[in-house]
Amino acid sequence: MIVVANHNRSGRLHTHLPPRPVSKLDHAVSFGLLPDELIVDNFAGGGGASLGIEMALGRPPDIAINHDAEAIAMHAANHPDTKHFCEDVWQVNPVEACAGRPVGLAWFSPDCKHFSKAKGGKPVSKNIRGLAWIVVKWAKAVQPRVIILENVEEFRGWGPLDDEGMPCRAKKGQTFQRWLSQLKNLGYVVEWRELRACDHGTPTIRKRLFIVARRDGQAVVWPEPTHGNPKTIGLDLFSGHLKPWRTAAECIDWSIPLSVDIRAEEAAGGEHAPPGGRRPPQVRHRVARTVHRQPHSPRR
Secondary structure: OOOEEEEEEOOOEEOOOOOOOOOHHHHHHOOOOOOOOOOEEEOOOOOOHHHHHHHHHOOOOOEEEEEOOOHHHHHHHHHOOOOOEOOOOHHHOOOHHOOOEEEEEEEEEEEEOOOOOOHOOOOOOOOHHHHHHHHHHHHEEEEEEOEEEEOOOOHHHOOEOOOOOOOOOOHHHHHHOOOHHHHHHHHOOOEEEEEEEEHHHHOOOOEEEEEEEEOOOOOOOOOOOOOOOOOOHHHHOOOOEEEOOOOHHHHHOOOOOOOOOOHHHHHHHOOOOOOOOOHHHHHHHHHHOOOOOOOOOOOO
């Protein structure tokens, strides 16, 4: 269920991924998904997760929720049959939104910036960190059979903040444990793993935490890696069957002409020139490799 996507100039999402084999996780979820059950995507954004859900389960989400109008517009362009709620997730009433139908899968990808180590030493927002409580609201209101939450690995350290708005180290993980306890008290069996999309055929090495909660008595079945580090494949008894990691170059549409000549812009001191003059030679070389196009591609 891990997929990478980009969008073209029309805003339409498209992928460059070849068909992949159906994973054990797909079987575990989709084979039990009943026709009347809903798929709900909270924090739906432009539709990346929804696209992955559709690829895995064979149909798009029935409900998508996001507060951003532009994101919802893109989502609607790619999933026109989905019912869209362009509002704060807290303002959506799960019972009214589902209109009496059961929820087979509820997906949640709350804002990760205020958990991520990429935030650095800056203060974080208690309200944004608290968005994950929406999972408990949906669990109480409509009892989704399967709940999946995706976030950065630091999410497990969710805890109180100190007076300066920084995570309290002495209470690290306390809020996460309380959140878990509430799901378990509602009858959910909860498991989690840190997965890297590159190990499952998607060209990104970013690690993400996936939490799966089920209340239907079925086991949580995790997908086995299909790809691995090309430098280490075959060095042990367990990696010989893996394919090498895919590269980002496979996802780039090389037929699109360049709209900016980086070197000319730098020489002229244009908007793409760095402050203080030209980039160092090694950086220029890296930029040139990044924007390289195939020889037959037209250039502007």
